Amino acid sequence: MRVLDIPFMLRIIPELLRGIPVCLEITCVSMICGCLIGLATALFRIYKIPVLHQLSSVYISFMRGTPLLVQILITYYGVPVILRWINYKYGTKFDISGVPAVYFMFFCFSLCFGAYLSEMFRSAILSVDPGQMEACYSIGMTTPNALLRIILPQALTNAIPNMGNTFISLVKDTSLAFTAAVAEVMGQAKIVAGRSSKFFEAYIVAAVIYWIMCIFFEQILRRLEKFSRRFERDQGTSLKVNPAAHPKRTV
Amino acid sequence: MCEAQIICRLENIHKAFGQNQVLKGVDAEVRKGEALAILGPSGSGKTTLLRCINFLERADEGTIGIGGLKVDCKQVSKRNILNIRRKTAMVFQNFNLFKNKTIVENVMEGLVQVKKIPKNTAYAESIKLLTQVGLEEHVNYYPSQLSGGQQQRVGIARALILNPDVILLDEPTSALDPELVGEVLQTIKNLTHTGITMIIVTHEIHFAREVADQIIFMDEGIVVETGSPKDVIDNSQNPRTRQFLSRFTETLNKAAS
Structure with missing residues (x-):
């Protein structure tokens, strides 16, 4: 035998x-939405924006404290119930059976990975030298401008290895979507x-x-x-980098 | 000394970190084009004072006036904090260059983002200024690829390009090894001829005596003595100042004899 x-x-x-296409669809949509959710909630928490700050904390705690499988099943069975209730209550006409199951998965995976990415972004932003923000302020930049141009690019660099791990996990976790008939x-x-x-x-x-x-x-x-x-010193290249290797920005 | 207009006036600045009263009512005045050096032992509050001027620290009490804008630290709006910051620029002890930007981008950043000057004009101006501080060959490097002295010269250029009413220098040579101190001091010295107003916190007493028009000696959160370099460094009548300067003057006397 x-x-x-x-x-x-x-x-x-x-x-x-x-x-594979479905798997990649879920991965990419959830990663992009998750990053947006994660970044927003991370900033809410760092800058302690009233109400949003607390909501973010609860959201992250829940998403990280419950298994993904359970979240998928809750979404799969719960969202139609909620839609039906909304239809009943407000007389709207959402077509419940017309929503493909994969849309539910976009929703569920985005929320779940948004929570993980949020913690990642938060620690990455906090790991940027505070002197960078002070330098921004010292030349008269506003906080949003400084975040966008100086702090976040550096934070993202710090976050990329972890984000890569999360991305790989996400690719594999899409396998759980089969429980929702995807x-x-x-x-x-x-x-x-x-x-x-x-x-x-x-x-x-x-x-x-x-x-x-x-x-x-x-x-x-x-x-x-x-x-x-590329802008860090310890990148395997010698200290005397050929300036030609950093082509002049077109200005 | 000519009676130029006063461009920066600090009145009764108080600042505490928790229970620790760091500044206990500091007054200071700087005239346009003047270089003011703040001396004093560690923990005397000189760096805190400097950081209060552009609101990197928020003073608990007192008023700050810079170039026609006067604010009360107790009730200053975000808008006015921004306005004050746009009238000043700072050179940091550990440079704080934007790590993700090249040298020329570091210098351009303020012009493009804050002053809204078109990129190509800003680029040309930045190159011009970087050439003046001797870094024309490094404009496309990242800060991590430069020596400390070079980085600090970029820091000075980044502050200078904004043409602020006052440049604040926070121990600009303290993080440099002795060989590199000279080039940075020389760069700052060259600035004194351009008519720019400077407030320098420094431990380089010799340098302060050479470039400063006015010296403030601080200890334990108060101004102990104010005057010309001659008055404060060479002929101080104050025992605390004399004690602080004793090591410096000793070496000076030795060198003279």
Whole structure:
């Protein structure tokens, strides 16, 4: 008896690959929305904006304190209920069954990863030398201007390694979306496996696909990190950098 | 000394950090084009005083007047804090250059973002000024690629380009190793001929005597003595000043004899 049915595994690859676009969709939308949510909540907390500051804290505590799987299920079963209630109460006509399940996942993953990214941004912003902000003030810059031009670019540089980790986690966590009937890679694997009863093979193929995707993203993130650290001294280049290596900005 | 107009006036500045009263009612006046040096031992409040002038520290009490704008520290609006900051510029002890900007971008930043000058004009002006401080070859470097002395000269250029009413220099040479102090002091010395008004907190007594028009000696949050370098450094009648300066004057006398 064979342990693995290799021909079967090869045959099902295209079917599993069909889940990749959905997986990337969820990853990218959630990462972008999560970054915006995270940045906003991080600033609310650092500058202690009344009300928003407390709301942010509760939001982050809840999102980090509950499992993603539970959040997905709550979204999947809860949002339709809420929509139905709104329809009933206000006479609106939201088409509940017309909303694709993947939209729920955008919502859920954005909120969840927004919380993690928020903590990341907060520590990254706080790690920027306070002297940088003082220098901005000393030449008469306003706080928003200073944040945008000086503090955040440096904070993001600090945050990139952690953001990369989060991104990789996110890629893998999209597999949980199958519980909400979203046919991403894991969902496809489950369908194939259910049809043939070859669970072991199907899940191994899924694992390899996730692995390859993550290797690909790791490479991109490494380059991104290197690029973002170009203004730091310790970047593997010698102290006497050729000025030509830093082409003059077109002004 | 000519009776030029007073461009910066501090009255009765008080500042406490918690229970620690750092400034206990400091008054000072600087005339236009004058260099004021603030001397004093560590912990005497001189850096705090300097930082109160542009509201990096918020004084608890007192008034600050710079170039026609007078504010009461107790009830100053955000708008006026910004206005005061735009009439001053600061050179920091540890440079605080924008790490994510090249040298020329560091200098341009204030012109473009604060004074809203078009980028190409700002670029040309910045290059001109950087050439004056001897850094024309480094304009596209990042701060981390320069020596401390070079970084501080960029810091001076970044402050100077805004053409502020007063430049505040906070121990501009304290973070430099001895070999690099000279080039920075020379740069500051050259400024005194341009008619720019400066307030310098420094430990370089020799330098202060050379460039300053007026010297303030501070101790424990109050001004102990004010006067010309001659009065305060060479012929001080105040025991506390004499004690502080004794080490300096000793070496000076040795060198003379």
